[in-house]
Amino acid sequence: MVEFPRIAFVGGGNMAGALIEGLLARGCPPSRLVVLDVHEPTRQKWQARGLEVLEGPDSSLTGCDVWLLAVKPQQLKEVAQAARPCLGSDTLVVSIAAGIALSSLCAWFGTADHPWASVIRAMPNTPALVGQGVTGLAAASGVTDDQRQLATQILSTVGEVVWVDSDDQIDAVTALSGSGPAYVFRFIEGMVAGGQKLGLSAQQSQSLAIATVAGAARLAAQSGDPVETLREKVTSKGGTTAAALDVMQQRQFLETLVAAMQAAHQRAGELSAEFGRTEIGRAEG
Ligand SMILES: NC(=O)C1=CN([C@@H]2O[C@H](COP(=O)(O)OP(=O)(O)OC[C@H]3O[C@@H](n4cnc5c(N)ncnc54)[C@H](OP(=O)(O)O)[C@@H]3O)[C@@H](O)[C@H]2O)C=CC1
Ligand SMILES: O=C(O)[C@@H]1CCC=N1
Missing domain, CATH: 1.10.3730.10 (ProC C-terminal domain-like)
Structure with missing residues (x-):
């Protein structure tokens, strides 16, 4: 990557931490990274590392090339609602939340002017922390090749990337390599x-x-x-x-492993049903 994009991590906990550490270890200047997190010790930790930190959404988010959404699936809709007014017109949104479907993300981040938001769903895993992660990615239909390339560049700093064709396959990726x-x-x-x-x-x-x-x-x-x-x-x-x-x-070791993965896949669907409701959608845009 010639110049690192400016990336805002919305949620700066475990998984954001793995990605941030991976990016920093691969030469990303801390000044290119912003962390928005409600948890004060988390903000203090990243501030001490030279990152810009935010307690709530503000105009610093608008200038970012990428928002990397790394809050719990249960928190994402509320976070999207609060942050959406700060979304820049060219900002790419990448969500790593388990289970939350692209359709929900598009509804939450789309606007009347831009109804099919630039949204990518990604599922990394914690070996990203040592540059040995693998991330599955799927894009909403309006995402451009350049935006796909941008997501590939970011996630490949912490390991391999595998693009898949559909949202449901990201739930399968979650059950396989995410968990x-x-x-x-x-x-x-x-x-x-x-x-x-x-x-x-x-x-x-x-x-x-x-x-x-x-x-x-x-x-x-x-x-x-x-x-x-x-x-x-x-x-x-x-x-x-x-x-x-x-x-x-x-x-029945193999059968047990497959059944475990099916349970993870099913749980991803349940998270989508429970926390991916779209009623704050485009009508408000
Ligand atoms: N852990 C893993 O291996 C993987 C996780 N994921 C996904 O990554 C996401 C994050 O998981 P993980 O890193 O484990 O979670 P963490 O709880 O470690 O991190 C989430 C952070 O977001 C903060 N937060 C809560 N509400 C808000 C808000 N409104 N605005 C800003 N920040 C907020 C939390 O603060 P507080 O603690 O005070 O609530 C916490 O610091 C999840 O969606 C998960 O599905 C994806 C791949 C792998
Ligand atoms: O357990 C979870 O829900 C998250 C998603 C993949 C790994 N951890």
Whole structure:
């Protein structure tokens, strides 16, 4: 990126923090970033890092190239209502809120003059904090190629980006990679517990488990082999891995994981129904 866009983070909590840290680590000057947050300690934290902070929406937001909406889905409609008068005519709105549909975002941010707001839904994940995130993106129909490019540039500073075709696919991305780090951390917790049960220390177990997950992921990414083949290469006939995988199969490990992802996907739909109501929409624009 030749010059970093001016980005306003609306909500400066965990996920905004991962993106801000990622941007700063990749050379974005703090002066290009604004954080609007109601929580005073959060504002103090970002102010100490050299970012401009706001307690409420004001004209500083109007001059920003991008608004990155990073409040909880439950808070987003109220935040949109309060901030919309400050939306610049060329501002791109990128929401990372789980479940809140593009149609809701367009209704909240569109105006009579500009009914199909420049809105993109993005679903990053917390490995963004170490530049290893992956973000799924979907755009409203009025979004231009340049705006897509802008969103790609921003999110790719913290990892990979994958564009999808529809809103519902962003709910699927949420269930897979948005929530996915928690599944992996749970898996590591399980490996650590298993290591301790088998006589290793907590520290030894943690080092072995984390390095195994990181190394296996890197092998899967870099090897030309499908993951099934990689799994088969570990699994000697009559050996230790086969004994472990048999137990996983008996206890329906795969089915459990798929059911968990379906629950996450369903929850995204519920968040949309509960908190994505559009009655403050274009009629007011
Ligand atoms: N955590 C994750 O792994 C991921 C989360 N997301 C999405 O990111 C979004 C943010 O999640 P997360 O970072 O975990 O949430 P956080 O609660 O950590 O951050 C939200 C921040 O917004 C503040 N806030 C609340 N109301 C307002 C308001 N009216 N105006 C400005 N700021 C406000 C909150 O303050 P206070 O605490 O005082 O309420 C808090 O500091 C969510 O929509 C989530 O679905 C997306 C991808 C991954
Ligand atoms: O749990 C959540 O709702 C958010 C969305 C993806 C990860 N965390």
